């Protein structure tokens with residue numbers, strides 16, 4: 290337990306609710322339960338709170354990306370070109386900023402638990418029966434905790450297929466890559482989902498040679514086609530070699546290099562490989578069989594719209610329930626689960642989630658794509674603003690990008706917003722606010738509203754007027 294001396298080897302506690310996992314989903318649930326007057330405990334196998342999100346996922350990868358983005362920006366700016374030799378700096382050096390952010394995040398979140406009098410037990414949780422969890426503590430002891438209600442928020446981890454030796458110093462997954470401490474010149478990234486595409490941007494920004502192996506026919510096929518094409522174009526422009534429709538045959542490992550053999554017959558040699566293909570829910574070894582719950586083949590738990598599992602007093606939220614597997618959604622799901630647990634009425638499940646992909650350049654979207662609207666035969670029109678024409682983009686030098694608004698050509702209702710370019714993940718929220726408000730969901734809002742100038746928000750006015758000019 291966090292704020293208690295390690296005295297006994299065995300302890301027993303009684304709680305109204307226990308939350309397994311101190312990532313965003315667990316935190317969202319625990320805070321809501323505590324605010325509702327429940328006696329709450331959180332169990333996490335790490336010695337610090339924050340979950341995989343803070344320690345190996347969102348936070349370090351985004352902090353790393355920011356450092357690389359800054360390096361790329363300096364390199365482009367003639368004023369800073371003599372900044373010094375930065376090429377081939379070990380990742381551990383570049384990660385220094387990430388570690389600083391992780392520490393700051395852990396401090397902040399630790400205080401949240403303390404201020405809300407939530408007990409944090411550090412150890413591995415095992416469900417003994419429907420109302421008892423055993424915590425195998427990091428110091429070797431154990432605690433027995435009983436609960437009336439439970440939230441499973443144990444998150445996910447990289448999927449490691451059989452036949453790949455992740456203990457080999459040149460074979461990495463997205464957790465282990467944060468420990469890479471030797472210089473490399475070329476890396477293979479296998480899997481071109483969000484994680485693979487984001488790391489491709491990071492490594493190419495560090496001037497490594499990058500081969501991105503995509504098992505699918507195009508990058509991120511759930512994105513609007515034009516945006517996915519733009520991503521492919523700019524990754525290639527930066528030097529990433531993308532190979533689509535490829536599958537691993539086997540991986541050859543050596544002391545100082547790896548060779549990836551593909552089913553197509555191609556062979557790729559590199560200093561290291563980063564495996565980014567798939568994640569599995571953390572449900573194994575949790576004792577779910579003792580409470581009558583069975584996860585699917587990816588370790589995920591099924592829940593209803595209240596985030597309740599098949600066992601009525603056990604809820605689940607975050608990556609462990611699958612889609613959308615985002616930190617943003619995980620926190621809200623945890624909060625919704627808790628609201629349902631304390632009997633709040635009309636709690637809306639988390640469905641309207643924007644996409645924010647931190648490649649370089651960034652991508653963000655909400656609502657429907659052009660392909661979906663075409664398939665559904667909805668009469669839509671497009672309004673576009675190219676970043677290169679915006680004063681703010683010219684001032685910052687971040688001129689690569691576009692904002693696309695898809696709207697109903699008769700009602701002017703906004704149906705989808707897709708953005709590619711610097712700060713896209715922030716820019717999308719302006720459109721999201723209008724789109725989700727009943728009163729303002731009209732293209733007219735952007736045409737008739739005065740925005741600060743110069744800002745990137747101006748893109749909405751430019752795109753709205755562009756779209757209206759297409760109507761006849």
Ligand SMILES: Cc1cc2nc3c(=O)[nH]c(=O)nc-3n(C[C@H](O)[C@H](O)[C@H](O)COP(=O)(O)OP(=O)(O)OC[C@H]3O[C@@H](n4cnc5c(N)ncnc54)[C@H](O)[C@@H]3O)c2cc1C
Nearest residue numbers: 310312313314334340341342346414444607608614615616
């Ligand atoms: C490289 C990477 C980049 C990402 N970038 C983004 C991004 O930019 N934006 C975004 O929204 N999302 C991003 N994600 C996804 C995001 O990190 C996850 O969606 C989020 O962490 C899920 O939160 P969670 O609370 O469900 O679980 P987690 O953050 O996975 O935390 C679960 C916690 O439970 C603990 N635990 C597991 N089993 C047990 C047990 N038996 N006993 C005790 N404790 C246990 C784990 O150790 C962990 O601390 C990224 C993920 C990765 C891997």
Ligand SMILES: NC(=O)c1ccc[n+]([C@@H]2O[C@H](COP(=O)([O-])OP(=O)(O)OC[C@H]3O[C@@H](n4cnc5c(N)ncnc54)[C@H](O)[C@@H]3O)[C@@H](O)[C@H]2O)c1
Nearest residue numbers: 448482483484485565566567568569587613614645646647
């Ligand atoms: N910026 C962001 O929002 C961000 C950044 C990084 C990661 N993430 C989240 O992390 C998750 C993982 O991202 P990803 O890029 O690795 O994509 P992914 O893991 O969802 O998919 C990659 C491929 O692996 C397959 N796969 C997934 N789980 C598997 C399993 N257990 N066994 C076998 N195959 C499996 C998928 O079908 C897909 O073909 C995503 O759901 C994403 O939402 C988000």
